[in-house]
Amino acid sequence: MKILVCISHVPDTTTKITFTNDNTQFNTAGVQYIVNPYDELALSKAIELCEGGKGTVTVVNVGDSSTDPTIRKALAIGADDAVRINAVPRDAYFTAFQIAEYAKTTDFDMILTGRESIDYNGAQVAAMVGEFLDIPSISIIKKLDFDGSSAVLEREIEGGKEVVNVSGKFVASCAEGVAEPKIPNMRGIMSARSKPLVVIEAAPIDEVAKIVQFETPPARGAVKLIPAEDAASLISLLHTEAKVI
């Protein structure tokens, strides 16, 4: 079995988000980068499925050399090898195209991603890769069982879940519940340094979208504090002043 796991290099969840150049670029100064938390779940699931010599896990990242430490972190968690497609990811369409082009050159059973990246929150890459490869994609899964040829997945829907059966190659985007995130141990960290990280060049594709401006949410006014003993008055404020109930 071979599983490809797509990982994105994103700002740590505690990052205060600011912009530079007239709010056209994300301010990377002082930002710590991590493996996108949802991608970590996908990776943990892939490692779990391949445990005991049942298969290998390859992580795939689209990025320039600045993402190498993030890729090494994924190798430390337990991936067997890594491929970096050498380009600054323009948007999800570009990223998905690159991953699909690479996938066409290698054998695999499934491709796992996170449900979305926590920076641009596109939630697009998994389904786009599926479409570029013309194979099924199942978005936002909470459970995945694989018997070597077919998979049973649980997909999140509003107010519930759907159980989906799929045979043959597929792509799935992973959400909480699919696996417990694995933490790298010392042996993993040591061996990550010597695991293969292959760099390949990106393929050309037309641009379809670009971010032209960032905005930060407007600041809220000061909080109106209501004494605890008078909590009941909140209800009338929500009704008459805020007009939300």
Added chain:
Amino acid sequence: MSVLVYVEQVEGKFKKSVFEAVSYAKAIADQTGTNLTAVSIGQVEQGQLEELGQYGASKVLNVEAGELKNFVNQAYAAVIAEAAQKESADIIVLSNSFSGKGLAPRIAVKLKAGLVDGAVELPKIDGGIFQVKKTAFSGKAFAVTELTSAVKVIALNPNAFGIKDAPVSVEVESFSPALQSKDLVAVIKEIVRATDKVTLPDAEIVVSGGRGLKGPENWGMVEELAGLLGAATACSKPVSDADWRPHSEHVGQTGIAISPNLYIAIGISGAIQHLAGVSSSKVIVVINKDPEAPFFKVADYGIVGDAFEVVPQLIEALKKHQA
């Protein structure tokens, strides 16, 4: 040129977010001086389909093929792309729902279209420039995205655009798309859906609990308050990590991002990751016994006090208010 909106049915009915998407698509059709066509897949009653005219759809393509009874994103994407080509639609709108997230990217690739997911405003269209604002960094920012492709796909966030009456006469047309077996490989075996509860992503009011509630046994008052308000319940990450509540209720940066009209946070301190997922709520109420809780800085209304005393008071007051 025209605008096409995909109207997602759930058990034969359209939800509020669908009417929002239709209203949004109608506004774009008006901006671009063209008509709006809706495409529905699955078994929906004629009356429901005709209701789409109330919000500005002048034509409804109705796809009832038995193979498409359940959602399979691969096949649904093929149908919508075919409908777009048939109608010469250059703008395709859908809800950014769980299904929409699995569908929009496939439609975009089929049509070589740029995609804006999580749109929060109408596009700005100026000459050849087409820009749409969307949420980014899990609610910590917005990104204005320019679509440079000929065909454009927009997935609209729930609660971002109101439903607007724009009645037109509507014609429902049966549509039989070409189906390919390769698009029907994934098969739905089971659907579990709680239909009696308000679902979190499109709820107008959300009542949320954190570690301050001390344990899962104390959620009764959260549920009672939510029930009275017609609200969905939610929780913070530590609460779902401890299995006090299901992961599907976790709101925040690594959970679900929501933007209800009213968000009531009980016993949640307001870590930056939590705020990211809820900060676009229109009105925020924070109940916490710690006056230094960071959540108060972004709240509209705050009560510094013990949740176990405050929440029962709110429930009583609400019952009186509703009586």
